[in-house]
Amino acid sequence: MSINNEVERLLTVAIGREAEAYRFYNDVAKRVKDAGVRQVFAELAEEERKHEELLWRVKGDATLPFKIAMPKDLKLAESVELPELKADMKPADAIALAMKKELLAAEFYRDLAAASTDLEFKGLCENLSNMELNHKQRLENIYVHVGYPEAW
Numbered sequence: 001m002s003i004n005n006e007v008e009r010l011l012t013v014a015i016g017r018e019a020e021a022y023r024f025y026n027d028v029a030k031r032v033k034d035a036g037v038r039q040v041f042a043e044l045a046e047e048e049r050k051h052e053e054l055l056w057r058v059k060g061d062a063t064l065p066f067k068i069a070m071p072k073d074l075k076l077a078e079s080v081e082l083p084e085l086k087a088d089m090k091p092a093d094a095i096a097l098a099m100k101k102e103l104l105a106a107e108f109y110r111d112l113a114a115a116s117t118d119l120e121f122k123g124l125c126e127n128l129s130n131m132e133l134n135h136k137q138r139l140e141n142i143y144v145h146v147g148y149p150e151a152w
Contacts, residue, residue: 006121010112011059014128017105018052024101028094031087037094040142044098044135051131068130071137076144077103091146099139106132 025045029038058064077099083089085097106129113125 004118004120006116006118007062007124008059010121010124010128011055014109015052015055015059017108018048018055021101021105022048022052025098028085028098032094033088034091034094036146037089037091040095041098044139047135068127068134070130071134073133074137074140074144076140077136080143092143095139095143095146099136099143102132102136102139106130106136 022045025041025048029041029045032038032041077096080096080099082100083093083097086093089097109125109129109132113122113129116122116125
């Protein structure tokens with residue numbers, strides 16, 4: 001199976017977005033003072049780097065399996081305000097910022113999928129959205145523990 005031009009362009013955009021997310025999380029990990037927040041953002045940066053590598057492999061070989069299941073959505077990111085990035089962020093604010101970024105990325109790909117009539121392109125967009133939703137879910141679980149310690 002060959003990659004059509006539209007899918008190839010989307011993969012190029014997705015690779016760029018993953019690289020951008022890596023730089024963002026890596027930068028935050030270097031700037032924040034809280035060691036726990038630093039570790040979470042360093043781990044997120046590494047995940048984004050791995051996603052970028054995966055997308056390069058998919059772009060180079062369209063026969064590679066690429067199916068990411070949609071996770072259970074807690075909808076926490078939708079209910080919190082987008083905090084400003086600061087070096088002295090509270091852990092809950094840092095996680096909220098990351099949740100919002102992952103939500104926006106998932107919505108970007110979901111909107112592309114909804115607008116497409118090409119099944120290959122639509123499927124790729126849905127998988128990319130699910131990839132971002134998996135990050136969001138992980139962050140929402142962390143947020144519950146950091147933002148609402150009384151809940152556990």
